[in-house]
Amino acid sequence: MSIKKLAEYLGLSKSTVSRALNGYLDVNKDTREKVLKAAQELGYKANPTAKRLASGKSRTLGIILPSDSNMFVSPAFAKVLVSLSEFLAQQDYQLIVTTIFDWQDETQVYLDLITSGLVDGIFIARTRCNDLRLTLLEKHRFPYVCFGFEEGFSKESFIDVDNQQAFYQLTQRQISLGHTQIAFINASAELTLSQARKEGYLRAMKEAGLVIESDWILHAELKQENALLMTEQLMQSNNPPTSILCADDSMALGAIASCEALGYKPGINIAITGYGDYQHSRYVKPAITTIKYDTSAVGKEMAKLMLNKLENTAFHIQNWHQTEMLVRQSDCHARASKI
Amino acid sequence: MSIKKLAEYLGLSKSTVSRALNGYLDVNKDTREKVLKAAQELGYKANPTAKRLASGKSRTLGIILPSDSNMFVSPAFAKVLVSLSEFLAQQDYQLIVTTIFDWQDETQVYLDLITSGLVDGIFIARTRCNDLRLTLLEKHRFPYVCFGFEEGFSKESFIDVDNQQAFYQLTQRQISLGHTQIAFINASAELTLSQARKEGYLRAMKEAGLVIESDWILHAELKQENALLMTEQLMQSNNPPTSILCADDSMALGAIASCEALGYKPGINIAITGYGDYQHSRYVKPAITTIKYDTSAVGKEMAKLMLNKLENTAFHIQNWHQTEMLVRQSDCHARASKI
DNA sequence: TTGTACGCGTTATCAT
DNA sequence: ATGATAACGCGTACAA
Numbered sequence A, B: 001m002s003i004k005k006l007a008e009y010l011g012l013s014k015s016t017v018s019r020a021l022n023g024y025l026d027v028n029k030d031t032r033e034k035v036l037k038a039a040q041e042l043g044y045k046a047n048p049t050a051k052r053l054a055s056g057k058s059r060t061l062g063i064i065l066p067s068d069s070n071m072f073v074s075p076a077f078a079k080v081l082v083s084l085s086e087f088l089a090q091q092d093y094q095l096i097v098t099t100i101f102d103w104q105d106e107t108q109v110y111l112d113l114i115t116s117g118l119v120d121g122i123f124i125a126r127t128r129c130n131d132l133r134l135t136l137l138e139k140h141r142f143p144y145v146c147f148g149f150e151e152g153f154s155k156e157s158f159i160d161v162d163n164q165q166a167f168y169q170l171t172q173r174q175i176s177l178g179h180t181q182i183a184f185i186n187a188s189a190e191l192t193l194s195q196a197r198k199e200g201y202l203r204a205m206k207e208a209g210l211v212i213e214s215d216w217i218l219h220a221e222l223k224q225e226n227a228l229l230m231t232e233q234l235m236q237s238n239n240p241p242t243s244i245l246c247a248d249d250s251m252a253l254g255a256i257a258s259c260e261a262l263g264y265k266p267g268i269n270i271a272i273t274g275y276g277d278y279q280h281s282r283y284v285k286p287a288i289t290t291i292k293y294d295t296s297a298v299g300k301e302m303a304k305l306m307l308n309k310l311e312n313t314a315f316h317i318q319n320w321h322q323t324e325m326l327v328r329q330s331d332c333h334a335r336a337s338k339i
Numbered sequence C: 001t002t003g004t005a006c007g008c009g010t011t012a013t014c015a016t
Numbered sequence D: 001a002t003g004a005t006a007a008c009g010c011g012t013a014c015a016a
Helices: A003-010 A014-021 A029-042 A048-055 A075-090 A106-116 A132-139 A163-176 A192-207 A224-236 A249-261 A295-310 B003-010 B014-021 B029-042 B048-055 B075-090 B106-116 B132-139 B163-176 B192-207 B224-236 B249-261 B295-310
Strands: A060-066 A094-100 A121-124 A144-147 A158-161 A182-186 A217-219 A243-246 A271-273 A290-293 A323-326 B060-066 B094-100 B121-124 B144-147 B158-161 B182-186 B217-219 B243-246 B271-273 B290-293 B323-326
Touching: A003 A014, A003 A029, A014 A029, A048 B048, A060 A106, A075 A094, A075 A295, A075 B094, A094 A106, A094 B075, A094 B094, A106 A121, A106 A132, A121 A132, A121 A295, A132 A144, A144 A295, A158 A163, A158 A295, A163 A182, A163 A192, A163 A243, A163 A271, A163 A290, A163 A323, A182 A192, A182 A224, A192 A217, A224 A243, A224 A249, A243 A249, A249 A271, A290 A295, B003 B014, B003 B029, B014 B029, B060 B075, B060 B106, B075 B094, B075 B295, B094 B106, B106 B121, B106 B132, B121 B132, B121 B295, B132 B144, B144 B295, B158 B163, B158 B295, B163 B182, B163 B192, B163 B243, B163 B271, B163 B290, B163 B323, B182 B192, B182 B224, B192 B217, B224 B243, B224 B249, B243 B249, B249 B271
Parallel strands: A060 A094, A060 A121, A121 A144, A144 A158, A182 A217, A182 A243, A243 A271, B060 B094, B060 B121, B121 B144, B144 B158, B182 B217, B182 B243, B243 B271
Antiparallel strands: A290 A323, B290 B323
């Protein structure tokens, strides 16, 4: 059932039918109704591919995820993705989720996607400092929206949670619990969120006049195993911390396991915190003190931001999203020594 | 840079260029090389949309996930999805991930996708008994591949793990540990995997000559909260089980929490098992005895199966994938009473 | 081996 | 308000 057939059936021209279907004003009201009715009855559905070719727009957006990372598996990000995709679906937009391999040239993959005509815009998941992907997108003047902020980003192109504030709060809490030796197992250093979090941590430490050991600030990918190893090193050093901030709840779980293996009691004589409020976090023992944010809202805002760029919509955007600290059992007061 | 421009630049016709580019045999070797070289130099990229329109194929596959479920968040399934998408990408296929809302008519959503021309085939994530989606797809003779098996499914259309065997093993193990009162918090009853698992459970119980209480077989969506409530009910009944099989590791975590709240000690005086080997499972306490399977292999096989349908490829397919039992600390010998 | 011409299903421009 | 016609970029019979 093509528009041609529909036009023939109605005794009208393709053009008129097309206009009626697409809500143009210069079409007789009766005609429009007839067309709409016939389309309904005959089950006419415009062919999206043809629409794309003719209009030059694909009504499809892309997001490229590293296949090896656990980003896809990270509960918090998965929720953002679901919410993003949901809102887009409501606006008749598709989301293509592509993965990228280690061995692939990232810039090339992005370039391919940009020039493919497959997508009208691209979402960037975790921005990096001086992100080459953004340079590329800017250069090609290709619409994008990122989840992550760096100095200089335009309000039209980013959504982020206040990572700095989150870790400022978390660190402050540790300090108020009496901790002076606070380690921080941060995410990969190249991520903007890692920088923001580090700033929050440093700010709280400095405000309290605490000594900051550079050995206490570590970076790694968000994997339990990494946190496990790092915690082991930290706790077996000459100067072990009494509190460890982890970059996410998976890492917190690894840190907890590591501490227990070394004879510590997380939540009693060693404080550990996470981030993201993963599903399991409130059920593990000790339940993880963590940070949560409104994942659905973030996803939705990202979609809105993109639509504002692509359509003539003017959704009101909230660039920054606040976080909430969930105090549970994995952190605790500082103790003089092992129990 | 269109094929037209490229042809003009080369002083050839569009058709020749097209043939050279698409590897047809009836084109002069020198010509082909020239074309390929020029395409490379000028950075020519065929417009996928135009290809689609002309060929009638979209080189895109779809998968529809319920937005409210945690399927997207389930680590095991997310891995399947990544692997699926990876393999497809290698074959120059795209994967569109769509979500469906509670309030949407599922059949209509599938029908829309089928008739949209957006995708060449559809993946079905969790098959249900007498699945209406499959009826629809069959009726439209639309290519599909499912993850899940039911009697009558064609070898050309499904991949599954041996759920029956997995729960047979798991139940057998409980029996060998001395348990006679084994409850089973199963996934939703309409899923084929739930039926298969139940059969495995029942087979082991019957072989051992154990009484099967119908009250011990429960069904619920894979959420910690559900397992929490159900475990509470089970353990507070007149005849509490000494072992509880859960449909996944999230549920196991919920069951563990519930038992502990009631004063039991999971892994000591109450046995609990999971399924899926989620990331957290080996780090929680007690570490969850669970079932794992090769998620990457499953995703890849699904992709291969689809390609065999769509292209003239003949990948060798392994329909059934074996599971492996990971014995950890959450299950234990049966005890006479609470400690 | 190469070129011509048409079709794919739309949208958009220009008359009428 | 409506219709004819030309794009959009590619594949592909058919002709040469």
